[in-house]
Amino acid sequence: MDETLRERKKRETRERIADVAMGLFLARGFDNVTVAEVARAADVSVNTVFNYFGTKEDLFADRQELAVDLPQQVLREREPGEGVVRAFRRDFLDALDTRHWRYGFNLGGDIFARLVSESPALTAKVRELHVERELGLARALAEELEADPDDLAPHVVAAQILDTTRILSGYALTRMLAGEAWETIAPDLRTQAETAFGLLESGIGGYCVRPLQAAG
Structure with missing residues (x-):
């Protein structure tokens, strides 16, 4: 079943947040990056990050x-x-x-x-x-x-x-x-x-x- 436009946008947002987070983790180390910094870099709110990922660790383990x-x-x-x-x-x-x-x-x-x-x-x-x-x-x-x-x-x-x-x-x-x-x-x-x-x-x-x- 093909995904709807809304589903595709949600998937793309989730993937973008995870990619941005991983880039920050690789550059600075996991413990040195906050969720707020991930949100700013991904141009979303902190609440949006937590809508897709329950914890900061889930950002790393997105698969x-x-x-x-x-x-x-x-x-x-x-x-x-x-x-x-x-x-x-x-x-x-x-x-x-x-x-x-x-x-x-x-x-x-x-x-x-x-x-x-x-x-x-x-x-x-x-x-x-x-x-x-x-x-x-x-x-x-x-x-x-x-x-x-x-x-x-x-x-x-x-x-x-x-x-x-x-x-x-x-x-x-x-x-x-x-x-x-x-x-x-x-x-x-x-x-x-x-x-x-x-x-x-x-x-x-x-x-x-x-x-x-x-x-x-």
Whole structure:
């Protein structure tokens, strides 16, 4: 369904405010910019900013609804006969190959990561988004499997998968922040990802078993 003129203008206003805000955050740091300054730079009122964004942190995370839904999208779009772990493996490696933003691999992803690390408020916001993504994926798994409300397996699976992608993304971003070239990072990240998803697919029961003591 095509958007109306009013809807298009609202979308454009929202995008403009978010773009202006991000420019200020990148130039001066998130904590050093006020909502009033964003409003002035975007030529709107403070009330207008809050009409579109509930908090200052939402100005930074303007794609949060999409980001929260992405894990559920991977689940929905998996191929026939494909398990959820294999679907996330395929999605992660595709993002690695294309340098897609959904895992922070895009050009400038390290800049966003630095902004987050420098701001306690943004760090808390990102942590909140991780929780929402995990709960959303767990609910989607439970619904598809018609799991009992007391069945914790969907939550365990969602946590394992999304923690794996978060750790892998963090590994890449740490090296990006250190100034390494993507061409150097990508092959190592692929190896780490293949190992990590291999562990998830086969189960981790046999991982890090303490050796038996030698007899005698």
